[in-house]
Amino acid sequence: MITLDSKIPSGPVTEKWDKHRAEMKLINPANKRKYTLIVVGTGLAGSAAAASLAELGYNVECFTFHDSPRRAHSIAAQGGINAAKNYQNDGDSIWRLFYDTVKGGDFRAREANVYRLAQVSVNIIDQCVAQGVPFAREYGGYLANRSFGGAQVSRTFYAKGQTGQQLLLGAYSALSRQIGAGTVKMHNRKEMLDLVLVEGHARGIVTRDLVSGKIESFAADAVILATGGYANVFYLSTNAKACNVTSIYRAHKKGAGFANPCYTQIHPTCIPVSGDHQSKLTLMSESLRNDGRIWVPKAKGDKRPADQIPESERDYYLERKYPSFGNLSPRDIASRAAKEACDDGRGVGPGGYGVYLDFADSIHRLSEETIAERYGNLFEMYERITGENPYKSPMRIYPAPHYTMGGLWVDYNLMSTIPGLHVLGEANFSDHGANRLGASALMQGLGDGYFVIPYTIGHYLASEKTAKVTTDHPEFKKAEQEATAQTQRLLNINGKRSTNSFHRELGLLMWDKCGMARTEQSLKEALKRIPELREEFWRDVKVTGVGEELNQSLEHAGRVADFLEFAELLCYDALEREESCGGHFRSEYQTEDGEALRNDEKFCHAAVWEYAGSNNKPIRHKEELTFDNVHLATRSYK
Amino acid sequence: MKLVLKIWRQQNGNSEGKIVDYMLDDVSPDMSFLEMLDVLNEKLIAKNEEPVAFDHDCREGICGACSLIINGVPHGPEKATTTCQLHMRKFNDGEEIVIEPWRASAFPVIKDLVVDRSSFDRIIQKGGFITANTGNAQDGNTLPISKIDADASMDAAACIGCGACVAACKNGSASLFVAAKLSHLGLLPQGQPERGSRVLAMVMQMDEEGFGSCTNTYDCEAACPKEISVKNIARMNRDFFKASLFGV
Numbered sequence: 045m046i047t048l049d050s051k052i053p054s055g056p057v058t059e060k061w062d063k064h065r066a067e068m069k070l071i072n073p074a075n076k077r078k079y080t081l082i083v084v085g086t087g088l089a090g091s092a093a094a095a096s097l098a099e100l101g102y103n104v105e106c107f108t109f110h111d112s113p114r115r116a117h118s119i120a121a122q123g124g125i126n127a128a129k130n131y132q133n134d135g136d137s138i139w140r141l142f143y144d145t146v147k148g149g150d151f152r153a154r155e156a157n158v159y160r161l162a163q164v165s166v167n168i169i170d171q172c173v174a175q176g177v178p179f180a181r182e183y184g185g186y187l188a189n190r191s192f193g194g195a196q197v198s199r200t201f202y203a204k205g206q207t208g209q210q211l212l213l214g215a216y217s218a219l220s221r222q223i224g225a226g227t228v229k230m231h232n233r234k235e236m237l238d239l240v241l242v243e244g245h246a247r248g249i250v251t252r253d254l255v256s257g258k259i260e261s262f263a264a265d266a267v268i269l270a271t272g273g274y275a276n277v278f279y280l281s282t283n284a285k286a287c288n289v290t291s292i293y294r295a296h297k298k299g300a301g302f303a304n305p306c307y308t309q310i311h312p313t314c315i316p317v318s319g320d321h322q323s324k325l326t327l328m329s330e331s332l333r334n335d336g337r338i339w340v341p342k343a344k345g346d347k348r349p350a351d352q353i354p355e356s357e358r359d360y361y362l363e364r365k366y367p368s369f370g371n372l373s374p375r376d377i378a379s380r381a382a383k384e385a386c387d388d389g390r391g392v393g394p395g396g397y398g399v400y401l402d403f404a405d406s407i408h409r410l411s412e413e414t415i416a417e418r419y420g421n422l423f424e425m426y427e428r429i430t431g432e433n434p435y436k437s438p439m440r441i442y443p444a445p446h447y448t449m450g451g452l453w454v455d456y457n458l459m460s461t462i463p464g465l466h467v468l469g470e471a472n473f474s475d476h477g478a479n480r481l482g483a484s485a486l487m488q489g490l491g492d493g494y495f496v497i498p499y500t501i502g503h504y505l506a507s508e509k510t511a512k513v514t515t516d517h518p519e520f521k522k523a524e525q526e527a528t529a530q531t532q533r534l535l536n537i538n539g540k541r542s543t544n545s546f547h548r549e550l551g552l553l554m555w556d557k558c559g560m561a562r563t564e565q566s567l568k569e570a571l572k573r574i575p576e577l578r579e580e581f582w583r584d585v586k587v588t589g590v591g592e593e594l595n596q597s598l599e600h601a602g603r604v605a606d607f608l609e610f611a612e613l614l615c616y617d618a619l620e621r622e623e624s625c626g627g628h629f630r631s632e633y634q635t636e637d638g639e640a641l642r643n644d645e646k647f648c649h650a651a652v653w654e655y656a657g658s659n660n661k662p663i664r665h666k667e668e669l670t671f672d673n674v675h676l677a678t679r680s681y682k
Numbered sequence: 683m684k685l686v687l688k689i690w691r692q693q694n695g696n697s698e699g700k701i702v703d704y705m706l707d708d709v710s711p712d713m714s715f716l717e718m719l720d721v722l723n724e725k726l727i728a729k730n731e732e733p734v735a736f737d738h739d740c741r742e743g744i745c746g747a748c749s750l751i752i753n754g755v756p757h758g759p760e761k762a763t764t765t766c767q768l769h770m771r772k773f774n775d776g777e778e779i780v781i782e783p784w785r786a787s788a789f790p791v792i793k794d795l796v797v798d799r800s801s802f803d804r805i806i807q808k809g810g811f812i813t814a815n816t817g818n819a820q821d822g823n824t825l826p827i828s829k830i831d832a833d834a835s836m837d838a839a840a841c842i843g844c845g846a847c848v849a850a851c852k853n854g855s856a857s858l859f860v861a862a863k864l865s866h867l868g869l870l871p872q873g874q875p876e877r878g879s880r881v882l883a884m885v886m887q888m889d890e891e892g893f894g895s896c897t898n899t900y901d902c903e904a905a906c907p908k909e910i911s912v913k914n915i916a917r918m919n920r921d922f923f924k925a926s927l928f929g930v
């Protein structure tokens with residue numbers, strides 16, 4: 045039975061972190077090297093954590109399933125990173141970033157964590173500049189900012205359209221320095237398959253070497269997971285192909301509470317699906333919404349090309365419905381509005397699942413050169429993928445799964461319900477509530493890795509004083525055997541259907557029944573179908589090759605096996621949260637004009653699920669959320 | 683579209699490889715190159731054959747995982763485009779396409795089209811960083827950097843570490859990759875204190891990894907999906923001579 049103690053320090057929200065830092069226990073520098081820490085994942089959170097912890101003197105064992113730590117999917121973030129620097133003198137402050145994030149998260153995040161995030165945001169920028177991240181500059185040499193989805197101040201720092209890449213390369217360079225210095229032992233192409241607990245504490249992991257197939261164990265004093273989100277449960281998403289839920293799901297099965305899995309973010313500006321062969325979806329940066337206008341024809345089934353539809357017959361629905369935020373309305377709102385328009389039969393492009401993002405007005409107002417300077421690389425990318433020229437005809441966009449706010453539950457110290465297991469970045473649930481604002485994911489990943497975990501892990505180690513364990517411990521042997529058995533089982537089924545066909549079917553089901561809008565009925569249908577599909581998978585999947593060498597089908601099969609269990613958890617969570625908030629929209633709960641209707645009386649809490657054994661319904665726990673500083677209000681972007 | 687694919691198959695690093703022919707029908711021009719390979723792999727699995735192994739991840743041209751020499755050209759025929767962003771509309775119905783892994787002694791083949799590029803990581807580990815521990819930094823705006831320098835640094839920093847430059851070079855040189863990192867950091871004021879030691883350490887490691895030397899044929903620049911300029915190599919050489927002659 046898990047217990048949820050959020051360990052939020054007492055005192056005013058503005059002072060909690062300072063107070064906590066003053067009170068946390070420290071580890072003597074000479075003793076740090078006696079501790080070994082495992083970090084799984086090398087995206088922003090994982091690389092930043094591994095580098096910072098090694099700088100402090102800990103021994104770090106760092107793992108990635110990629111061929112290099114630099115490939116982690118943080119690299120693909122385009123738009124930018126928020127920080128409350130107020131360099132633009134436009135009224136920004138730590139308080140305002142805190143306020144915007146709590147409100148943007150639809151009042152389902154923990155205030156204390158969000159305030160801390162806003163506080164450390166300013167240090168992140170400084171750290172990145174020091175590492176040589178080439179942020180955009182003004183002519184005077186000072187850092188440039190832009191405004192970004194859902195904010196009325198200009199607080200987003202960026203490096204062209206490749207901010208995630210540059211921030212990740214910054215963290216990767218810091219990590220590389222430690223690898224070179226021998227303080228981090230880097231394990232490339234090793235995938236975590238299980239978490240090992242000894243006397244109730246997280247003490248290590250079991251991995252599969254993706255090249256040799258060898259199953260191995262690693263022991264440590266604490267384990268840090270920074271393995272990203274689970275949007276690939278929808279098969280088609282903007283995530284990289286290998287992104288998966290395996291590490292956090294296997295930790296969940298070992299006792300870590302999983303919080304709010306139903307909070308999934310659908311990004312409004314992605315390139316629509318072009319056919320059955322589609323293997324992933326590509327995001328077009330949200331910054332495009334600064335200059336592009338979104339519309340569909342007013343009439344249903346209007347198949348005329350865009351340039352033949354006169355102004356008076358176009359519906360600029362975001363500008364119409366949300367006059368003060370217009371095309372810059374938050375992601376959940378913009379996505380749902382696109383879905384409504386298409387469900388209403390007014391979608392554009394093949395299949396009718398697309399809306400226009402039109403730059404004609406901006407090109408007219410600012411010139412083609414200005415637009416090219418701002419978005420040139422994005423326009424090229426669009427043309428490369430679709431074969432259409434967006435300077436001539438409007439882009440077609442449609443929402444796609446992009447980010448997942450849910451994740452393993454963590455306390456204020458970023459520790460899960462398993463002592464010693466810490467979870468950072470997208471893999472945890474902590475800061476974004478039910479909806480994440482643009483340019484906040486990079487902030488959270490780096491905040492957790494650079495400025496939170498280096499403090500809180502020391503406190504844990506100093507307080508716990510657990511005995512040393514080695515991989516000879518029977519728990520490791522047991523976990524290794526289980527991992528080997530699962531691999532063998534997958535290889536032995538030798539059925540008829542490929543892993544991909546199962547993944548695709550699961551994704552379609554989830555998108556249909558538990559995607560942008562969910563109902564009690566659709567969720568019950570999904571909950572009926574998922575176990576059947578899982579059973580079919582274990583009976584009929586075909587995994588070719590052997591376990592003792594590079595075998596990409598086997599890797600994929602293991603991940604899909606976990607998605608097939610996790611999907612059920614996601615649906616249970618969506619079913620039991622009888623309200624609409626942020627990325628979770630239950631059609632039964634909406635206002636008369638179709639806006640999300642929260643139920644604060646019943647659901648002002650994080651739902652935390654405890655694993656109850658295979659084929660048993662997981663147990664739902666609650667962490668009540670209180671809003672002492674940002675008062676509960678209906679979000680309005682009108 | 684119908685295609686004839688001639689694909690390099692190699693069981694592992696110790697075995698011999700060879701080109702194997704595959705026929706593929708029903709290729710849609712809207713598919714990406716990797717989606718076309720996905721379709722082939724599904725067919726192979728259905729026939730109980732092992733699918734073709736290839737590295738990929740983001741499929742949006744930024745992670746640097748995808749590779750492939752397509753008809754002799756790293757990342758295929760489209761300029762400034764990674765394999766994952768290349769679409770089949772760039773090919774013709776009935777065309778024969780030869781698909782091979784990166785070929786370079788510093789990038790040994792692991793299986794089929796997958797190669798080991800960890801040599802790039804080891805070069806970065808020797809000096810591709812600025813020594814700035816977490817917490818050291820002062821306010822970001824205390825260090826004004828001209829827009830021109832910041833933009834030039836960004837252009838070099840756009841490298842995705844895919845290795846196409848090495849695969850394109852007849853000498854298997856990693857000069858463009860190394861020079862891009864050196865320019866990224868060397869063009870910024872933060873990068874100055876270690877500029878000399880960095881170039882010496884990284885160039886030495888590049889040689890140790892078995893990469894060839896640069897003879898200025900510029901095939902690297904032509905193959906680079908991010909259009910990194912060979913001017914960076916000139917800057918690297920200048921920095922290298924300066925540091926080796928006058929010390930760091």
Ligand code: FES
Nearest residue numbers: 739741746748766
């Ligand atoms: S798969 Fe990431 S660059 Fe091609």
